[in-house]
Amino acid sequence: MTRNDVGSGPPGQPDQPQPGERDPWLEVSGRKQRRRRVVLADSKGRSKVTRTIVELEEQTSVGEKLVRDLINQQLRTAFLLGGSTLLFLCLLPALFLWVPAISEVQVVGVRLPWIILALLPFPLFYCIGFWFRRTAERHERDFVSMVDR
Amino acid sequence: MTKDLWSLSGVVVVAVVTFLLGYVGSRRANSTPDFLVARRAVPSTRNAAAISGEYLSAASFLGVAGLVLKDGIDALWYPIGFTAGYLALMLFVAAPLRRSGAYTLPDFAEARLGSTGLRHVCTFFVVCIGVLYLVPQLQSAGLTLNTITGLPAWLGGAVVTVIVVVNVLGGGMRAITLVQAFQYWGKLFAIAAPTFVLFVVFLGGPSNGAQAIDDNGLLRFHEDITFTTGDPVRIRVSEPIMLDVRGVVDGTPTDGPVLWNKGVYTLGAETVLGVQAGSAVPVVDGVPTTNEGWLKPQRSGLSGLFETYSLIFATFLGTMGLPHVLVRFYTNPDGTAARRTALHVLYLLGLFYIFPTVLGVISRQFLPQLLVTGKTDAAVLMLPNTMLPNLGGQILGAIVAAGAFAAFLSTSSGLVVSVAGVVSTDILPGKVRDFRWATVLTGAVAIGLALLLPRGDASLTVAMSFALAASTFCPMLVLGIWWRGLTWVGAVYGLVVGGGLVIIAQGITVASSYTGHWAPSVASQPALITVPIAFITMIVVSKGTRRRRPEDVNQILLRLHAPDPLGFIQDRDVARFGSVEEKARLDLKHRGTGGPRP
Numbered sequence: 026m027t028r029n030d031v032g033s034g035p036p037g038q039p040d041q042p043q044p045g046e047r048d049p050w051l052e053v054s055g056r057k058q059r060r061r062r063v064v065l066a067d068s069k070g071r072s073k074v075t076r077t078i079v080e081l082e083e084q085t086s087v088g089e090k091l092v093r094d095l096i097n098q099q100l101r102t103a104f105l106l107g108g109s110t111l112l113f114l115c116l117l118p119a120l121f122l123w124v125p126a127i128s129e130v131q132v133v134g135v136r137l138p139w140i141i142l143a144l145l146p147f148p149l150f151y152c153i154g155f156w157f158r159r160t161a162e163r164h165e166r167d168f169v170s171m172v173d174r
Numbered sequence: 175m176t177k178d179l180w181s182l183s184g185v186v187v188v189a190v191v192t193f194l195l196g197y198v199g200s201r202r203a204n205s206t207p208d209f210l211v212a213r214r215a216v217p218s219t220r221n222a223a224a225i226s227g228e229y230l231s232a233a234s235f236l237g238v239a240g241l242v243l244k245d246g247i248d249a250l251w252y253p254i255g256f257t258a259g260y261l262a263l264m265l266f267v268a269a270p271l272r273r274s275g276a277y278t279l280p281d282f283a284e285a286r287l288g289s290t291g292l293r294h295v296c297t298f299f300v301v302c303i304g305v306l307y308l309v310p311q312l313q314s315a316g317l318t319l320n321t322i323t324g325l326p327a328w329l330g331g332a333v334v335t336v337i338v339v340v341n342v343l344g345g346g347m348r349a350i351t352l353v354q355a356f357q358y359w360g361k362l363f364a365i366a367a368p369t370f371v372l373f374v375v376f377l378g379g380p381s382n383g384a385q386a387i388d389d390n391g392l393l394r395f396h397e398d399i400t401f402t403t404g405d406p407v408r409i410r411v412s413e414p415i416m417l418d419v420r421g422v423v424d425g426t427p428t429d430g431p432v433l434w435n436k437g438v439y440t441l442g443a444e445t446v447l448g449v450q451a452g453s454a455v456p457v458v459d460g461v462p463t464t465n466e467g468w469l470k471p472q473r474s475g476l477s478g479l480f481e482t483y484s485l486i487f488a489t490f491l492g493t494m495g496l497p498h499v500l501v502r503f504y505t506n507p508d509g510t511a512a513r514r515t516a517l518h519v520l521y522l523l524g525l526f527y528i529f530p531t532v533l534g535v536i537s538r539q540f541l542p543q544l545l546v547t548g549k550t551d552a553a554v555l556m557l558p559n560t561m562l563p564n565l566g567g568q569i570l571g572a573i574v575a576a577g578a579f580a581a582f583l584s585t586s587s588g589l590v591v592s593v594a595g596v597v598s599t600d601i602l603p604g605k606v607r608d609f610r611w612a613t614v615l616t617g618a619v620a621i622g623l624a625l626l627l628p629r630g631d632a633s634l635t636v637a638m639s640f641a642l643a644a645s646t647f648c649p650m651l652v653l654g655i656w657w658r659g660l661t662w663v664g665a666v667y668g669l670v671v672g673g674g675l676v677i678i679a680q681g682i683t684v685a686s687s688y689t690g691h692w693a694p695s696v697a698s699q700p701a702l703i704t705v706p707i708a709f710i711t712m713i714v715v716s717k718g719t720r721r722r723r724p725e726d727v728n729q730i731l732l733r734l735h736a737p738d739p740l741g742f743i744q745d746r747d748v749a750r751f752g753s754v755e756e757k758a759r760l761d762l763k764h765r766g767t768g769g770p771r772p
Contacts, residue, residue, distance in 0.1 A: 081736070081740075082729060089728060092728070092731065092736070095735055095736075096656065099735065102265075103265040103266050106265055110258065110261060111486070111490060114258065114486050114490070115483060118479055118483070121470075121471035121472040122471075122475070122478075122479055125470070128470040136470075138470070138471045142247060142254065142471070143250055143531045146254045146258070147525075147528075148524065150257055150258060150261045151520045153261060154261055154520045158264075158514065158517050161269070161513065162513075165510075165737035165738075168736075169737050169739055169740065
């Protein structure tokens, strides 16, 4: 946003104050502020990211390998977490069917299967989801920092 | 009459608040991206509340408690599956789907596989699933309004349709986002408050539930009671009972006291039954007859196991294929936000589903007559007045009624927006005016079907839409997002085979329900078989038509998976419908040479 608002100079270049804009009594502090902002904000990311994006889009062999690795990594995480959740869910009915003794156990007056099915799954799903979010976002950060070096 | 007034005012309050929020939300909605995807600017917490509000339909608000009352512990797989579906959606679909930049499910199909033919097939299935989901919502809205206020049954569906259509006309997705988010919290309150109060009453009551339910293995009436069946029903009597009957039993008119021995009886519509305290409760055929069968999991052996697995499969994989759920994920600003939204939904749904379970358990103690009439969906609505026959009960009843009404409104509005979005962009040119026409059309067709079609079991049709979504869109999305080899030919074959099998299975179920229940349980819950078939079809056909792979598949997959800061997202709605200025901004962003990053 700030670039477009100020944006009189070419991208990535510090904005030169126009002659008419100068206020003599603000000159020193005003110039300092400007210089500081330009150096930190603009020159770092864009040109390099742009180059990487071009490289990724043109699917050079390096770029393609990077993308493939990212996709495989994300897919592996999703499969691992989704598969184990499904396996856990599918084991429960089998367990109840072949080990009926579980149904006899009571915890504070409520039978164990009721607790397992009514309360346990929801926090479990949230924890798995939370874990996945963290892992997936870490993979993406790694990817960005790799292409952005 | 006072009870009617309380409930009616609860419903009116919900309707008015819905209108107001819809008006507030749609004040600045004027472009197609506003109507389709709310300009992709919905923060993830609000979007999560809106998704949960939309997802918790009457099947959840009323149905889960009813199923627990009827089937006992095995019914708990429904809320588990409904929630687990979002986990699967988050793992496999959420972020890449948003990054595709599509604005409807058919648009995603075209963006990924580059075929307008496939797009039309997807449109067909979106409309199918949407209508399948919408019609029972409107039908049960009518029935619910009839139960709680005595208004005629057609009126409820009509009222819901009018409110929804007017709201959507005003601002499309912009209008309903705020409404659905509010309705989630409204529903949570409407089910949590009665649950807390009634649970205290239940624990403090003279006949503390735990022992009475175990009484001699059978559920018994705790007081003399007279009640009326609604629709014809087949019931199973497991211990001889004396009762007063006025109506039609097994085809012969009966009037006066009779003795029923063990066996199955068919009751006609509007049969009046008077039973005495202490007699065993006859139950609808097919429901556990003993307390033990209700209390313990997996009592029906291997076929029950198969049904449970199929249910888990359908809900786990079906949620990610429901068009009205997916379209809400397009409203997120970027892929990371979509993932966070899904995570938040997991927490909101888990919070909600504790309460209907508790209400279902309590209602087995207080509303055993519902097991005879089979109308267990009414349990949540009737429980407050039955347990607290005073002002407190009436107020709680009004809160529950308002919550149920909110459930109909939020789900229906989400469905109308998603179907109208698809119709307006795929069949009509896609301007705002077309969206409005499509909304009116969708509403009219839905209410027409709801009034014409016989009222089926709402949970059956919802189960079918899950199975249909799991066997059509789920494989297309998962393979399209993760596998480079998918071709549009493979996708079309998979959709047709998977969807066709589910529709055939449901046809068999309906036919067998009229001619003596001969169909195996596979037919009523086919997902466990149809989903793998759909996956295999798509993979095999795609391998056979390798040359039809889109040439730019690598770029497309890059766009689906590249982290958001790299700025690969191209919003296709802006590209197609946006103003010149928006297009220019999109163009700049895409080329990465300037302009603001989201």
